[in-house]
Amino acid sequence: MSHDPTSDDASANDGLRVQRDARPMARSPLMSGAGADDGSRGAARALWVGRVMMVLLTLVFLLLLVRVGQLQTSPAEPVAKRLDTQTSRHTLHGRRGAILDRRGRVIASSRVAYRLFVDPQLIVDRNTFSEYVGYTLDYDPAWVEMTLHQRHGSRYIVLDERLSDERLAALADFKLPGLAVEPVLVRDYPKQMRAGHLVGFVGVDGHGLEGIERQFDERLRPRPGRMQYLRDARRQPLWVTADAYQPHEDGQPVRLSIDITIQEIAEKQLAETIEKYQAEAGQIVVMHPRTGEILALAHAPSFSPARFRDSSGDDRRNRAVTDVFEPGSIFKPMIWAAMTQMGAASIDEKIDCTTSGVYRSPRGRRLRDSRPLGELTWEEVLMNSSNIGMAIVAQRIGNEKLHDIVRAFGFGATTDSGLSGEVVGLVNPLRQWNHYSETSIPMGQEIGVTALQIVRAFAVFGNDGLLVRPTVEAVDPDDAAFNPIQQRVLLPSVARHTRHVLRRAVEEGTGRHAKSDLYAIWGKTGTAQLPDLVHGGYQQGQYVASFMAGAPLDEPELIVGCFIQKPDRSIGYYGGLVAGPPVKRVIEESLLYLNVSPDAEAHRRQAAYDAEARP
Structure with a gap:
């Protein structure tokens, strides 16, 4: 077989190439340095990207906080409507x-x-x-x-x-x-x-x-x-x-100053009186004479606050402070005491109240008493409620001093009780007073009062001459700042003497229906015609029967006023008959409830006082 050297050489070269390719490639120092630099640049890039992301996230978070704050404080109207559905307010x-x-x-x-x-x-x-x-x-x-x-x-x-x-x-x-x-x-x-x-x-x-x-x-x-x-x-x-x-x-x-037990006593007696005399309405006011605290304020007809819609406005009216009436003879003690203090009449002075029961003033006005009283002492004028005797002495002082007396006892102004609807009453200016006023005012005519006004004035006798402000709030006895006294109206001796004369009015005079076997009650009756606001003059056969009283005699604890509007005249309408008995029972039951001992020595002390020298 012939040999081709060209082929052999080629094969040898191919084998050598294979071997050369199979050997590991050596790295030069220059090639190793270039790879390390690439790694460092990658790490730096990653760190930069991280920082950028952190800043961006921080900004986004801050924007979210701002947005939340904006939504909470002043959101847009569509957003606000949506938020309202997610919020409950109670x-x-x-x-x-x-x-x-x-x-x-x-x-x-x-x-x-x-x-x-x-x-x-x-x-x-x-x-x-x-x-x-x-x-x-x-x-x-x-x-x-x-x-x-x-x-x-x-x-x-x-x-x-x-x-x-x-x-x-x-x-x-x-x-x-x-x-x-x-x-x-x-x-x-x-x-x-x-x-x-x-x-x-x-x-x-x-x-x-x-x-x-x-x-x-x-x-x-x-x-x-x-x-x-x-x-x-x-x-x-x-x-x-x-x-x-x-x-x-x-x-x-x-x-409140109200004692609910005394209130119950007053309401019971008032309701029985209204029913007995078939009256239109009535009020009983019970007050402490020294503090001015109102212990009871009874009205008839009554109503329940829980069912006030079932009652009329007239039934709900607090007539004790909203209704004005001529007081009649219950006004006489204030005028009598003030004129006594002025010396207009002496205690034992004899005043001719006429045996006919009719008196004609120097200006020609005719006045009558309920019955002929003849000659009376100044004390007996008050005891027997003589219109004539009061008029005779009032003419000695004249209108100006009479006007001063009326205002001094607080008439013509509110009592400052704070009760809703309270009115000032009716006291005409002095320039409108005439010779009729001179004889009308002393017997409680030509003047308008509220029940609370007359009770406060009567309390002057139980507080040794001091006029106090009525209050419906209970008084704290330890409150040194509390002072109900508004002014002094009478000397203490005159106030006490008037009490004793009013005691005789209950024992011997017009207030005999209020005489008590338990306590020495002192008081005054009143029977006043209602004025005709349409035609003038007075309504025929329409009266306010009143009785004012206090007890006990020496240290008065209660002042009670009873006012009965329009009692049936055929049954009874005189103040002593109609209003005297309920006042007596209110005083007796209330004082027993307050643990005030019955006054067994009342008659003896009254007799001893009568035997002493009068002021």
């Missing part, structure tokens, strides 16, 4: 303050009750709903159906403003779509009609409308709180922030 209602009597007994208070209402759109079976509710909860099914029909289209129809305990218990196991209850604050008057004219009532908004409820509304009214929280998509509460919660404040209590 008003936290406090309780109105309680009204208490002077011993802390509750007269008015607030509590949580439950209101029954219907959402007609949630009713499943309208045909049976009314029957089911009516028979289960003891309502008239026809009434339920009519109530729903009258409020057609409404989603909130109240069936019962205040559920009874029995109905509320029945609802516990009674589930009916469309029927629900909600808690509401209601005002309770546990004493019902007791002191209704004084206490007053509140409206549906919880604000006081009349009486004490109105007078002390600012103090009694609670301060509502608030709470706001966010809800999730399922309407469940998420959280409440501290600045979104404000607690409510309950109203403050008011403690």
